[in-house]
Amino acid sequence: MAIDVPMPKLGLTMEEATIIEWLVDDGESVEVDQPIMLIETDKTETEVGAPGTGRLHQMGQPGDVFACGVLVGLLLADGEQPPVHAIASTAPTTAPTTAPTTAPAAPTGSVAVTGSVIEHEGRRFASPNARRLAGERGIALASLLGTGPGGRIVSEDVEAAPTPTVGERNVARSGVAIATVAARNLADLLGIDLSAVLIDPIERRVTREGVARYVRDRLAAAPSSTKPESSVVADTTLLQEPTKLTRLSGMRGTIARRMQASLREMAQLTLTMDADMTAVLADRSDRRQSSATTPSITDYIVAATARALVRCPYANAQVTSAGIALLPEVHVGLAVAVEGGLLVPVISDAADRRLADLASETMRLAGAARAGSLTPTDLEGGTFSVSALGAYGVDVFTPVINPPNAGILGIGRLRDDVVLVDGQVSTVKRLTLSLTWDHRVFDGVPAAEFCRTIVELLSTPTELD
Numbered sequence: 001m002a003i004d005v006p007m008p009k010l011g012l013t014m015e016e017a018t019i020i021e022w023l024v025d026d027g028e029s030v031e032v033d034q035p036i037m038l039i040e041t042d043k044t045e046t047e048v049g050a051p052g053t054g055r056l057h058q059m060g061q062p063g064d065v066f067a068c069g070v071l072v073g074l075l076l077a078d079g080e081q082p083p084v085h086a087i088a089s090t091a092p093t094t095a096p097t098t099a100p101t102t103a104p105a106a107p108t109g110s111v112a113v114t115g116s117v118i119e120h121e122g123r124r125f126a127s128p129n130a131r132r133l134a135g136e137r138g139i140a141l142a143s144l145l146g147t148g149p150g151g152r153i154v155s156e157d158v159e160a161a162p163t164p165t166v167g168e169r170n171v172a173r174s175g176v177a178i179a180t181v182a183a184r185n186l187a188d189l190l191g192i193d194l195s196a197v198l199i200d201p202i203e204r205r206v207t208r209e210g211v212a213r214y215v216r217d218r219l220a221a222a223p224s225s226t227k228p229e230s231s232v233v234a235d236t237t238l239l240q241e242p243t244k245l246t247r248l249s250g251m252r253g254t255i256a257r258r259m260q261a262s263l264r265e266m267a268q269l270t271l272t273m274d275a276d277m278t279a280v281l282a283d284r285s286d287r288r289q290s291s292a293t294t295p296s297i298t299d300y301i302v303a304a305t306a307r308a309l310v311r312c313p314y315a316n317a318q319v320t321s322a323g324i325a326l327l328p329e330v331h332v333g334l335a336v337a338v339e340g341g342l343l344v345p346v347i348s349d350a351a352d353r354r355l356a357d358l359a360s361e362t363m364r365l366a367g368a369a370r371a372g373s374l375t376p377t378d379l380e381g382g383t384f385s386v387s388a389l390g391a392y393g394v395d396v397f398t399p400v401i402n403p404p405n406a407g408i409l410g411i412g413r414l415r416d417d418v419v420l421v422d423g424q425v426s427t428v429k430r431l432t433l434s435l436t437w438d439h440r441v442f443d444g445v446p447a448a449e450f451c452r453t454i455v456e457l458l459s460t461p462t463e464l465d
Contacts, residue, residue, distance in 0.1 A: 010376035333382030410434035
């Protein structure tokens with residue numbers, strides 16, 4: 001009996017994902033948990049393993065976007081054929097809503113043409129590499145005759161086909177445009193037909209920048225009398241020839257969109273407060289002598305923040321359409337710098353963890369972030385965030401809230417401050433905490449009380465265990 005291969009739901013907020021690549025050829029046998037496809041969510045790319053053993057029957061192609069739970073493939077037993085309804089019941093979220101006219105079923109083993117898509121036993125019959133080449137060149141698979149086994153379209157068929165003009169390319173990809181999630185969202189917002197937008201030669205699919213460029217070109221081509229000045233979006237003129245140009249796509253694009261949306265949609269303010277770290281350093285020294293795991297300064301502050309969120313529940317909240325929602329569980333996100341951007345893995349149930357356990361978890365998450373091995377679960381569910389720049393010599397900064405959180409805490413460098421005690425000059429180890437909060441959720445006095453609670457907890461680190 002066939003085993004379903006659905007688009008997985010890898011997090012509470014995940015609603016859909018894009019198939020980036022099939023890692024196994026159509027018809028190839030796979031084992032349970034063997035990686036079979038690479039998908040892209042709005043946060044990360046991840047491999048999906050086979051839910052069982054069998055022969056893979058692909059029901060979606062790279063670039064298709066599917067809602068979570070929708071079938072993207074089947075695992076068939078030896079000699080088993082896919083059900084007749086397999087393709088009809090599965091469609092990308094970008095597929096047309098109008099049902100096509102039902103065509104007579106093709107005999108087993110034959111090639112049928114339905115609309116503009118060649119199907120073999122109810123599915124598109126082409127190798128993954130052939131699909132990739134066709135996407136790069138803007139060639140419709142439906143326009144090709146396969147020379148592979150059973151009429152399968154192979155790479156040589158695509159390479160032998162003439163490259164279409166722009167107009168032909170747009171028509172050829174109609175209804176099956178390969179695009180990123182961000183590109184689809186922007187196209188839906190602006191009412192743009194993705195089939196009219198060219199595939200990015202580097203990304204090998206339509207990107208958000210491609211959609212924006214298409215809109216700019218359309219506006220530039222329109223008669224000046226019909227172009228409202230407020231609708232014209234012009235590129236900033238380069239002052240010099242750049243030595244390098246980095247696209248605002250992928251991780252960099254996600255960071256840019258989220259931070260811009262955060263500042264646009266929230267009423268963000270920042271206050272700063274010094275914390276005396278003398279007791280923390282003494283406790284850390286004691287633990288170094290008696291424990292295999294020594295918490296970092298950041299670990300102490302994350303632990304204090306998590307417990308302060310329990311004492312000040314108004315800071316562990318988010319704004320919804322129904323109002324301000326106070327969240328019962330505390331999951332703290334820790335910003336980690338990685339090549340090309342920033343990731344915020346989440347320490348789940350941070351307020352319930354002993355300090356040594358929390359330190360082990362932050363070490364695991366930071367290592368996985370830098371190695372690129374974080375799972376979607378590691379990135380989901382954060383209710384508050386902490387960001388540290390002290391290691392780079394920064395005393396004070398203004399962190400930007402990670403939506404949908406109501407606040408974020410910045411950690412500055414540990415420094416020696418000169419103080420006067422009983423008429424004697426001395427030094428004390430301090431650092432500055434920078435709290436950015438959403439003024440829609442709580443006001444300045446509660447924000448100060450929350451930050452002061454963190455400082456007080458740091459003065460008695462035994463309460464963090």
